[in-house]
Amino acid sequence: MVRRNYVGMRDPVARFEELEPLVDKLRALRLTCKPFGRDYHALSIALEAMDSTAYHFTRRPHFYAGKPHG
Template identity: 45%
Template sequence: MTQRHVRSGLSNPVAFFETLRPARQACVEQLRNLRPSGPDYHMMFVIIAAMDVAAEFFTKQRSFYTVGVSGGLGGSG
């Protein structure tokens, strides 16, 4: 791991963000229950985007949650 990862407390960033995968998927699934033009939908989308950006930053893997996954926004199907 790089010095930055050690300082951040993420000794294994890939494993850490893998544990967050179910939470991210729950947020994606929740979008179906929200009005697309409403503030709740937009805030849920912000949460998903923040998880994506953080995962990419710490793991150095572009599109960490979405590469190799079909269904848009990292959906599994």
């Protein structure tokens, strides 16, 4: 049996910061939907998945929340 050591993602914070424009675009798209309609919720699922995945790798809760723009 060959055992490979998993070293993890190098610099996960930087990798997830690179995805911030995608998160911003999903949020903007959600603003065009009927509040709490099916499309709104579908986009919310994607946004929650992004935040949950970022937390898994960085251990920063709400990774994409509260970021200053600019």
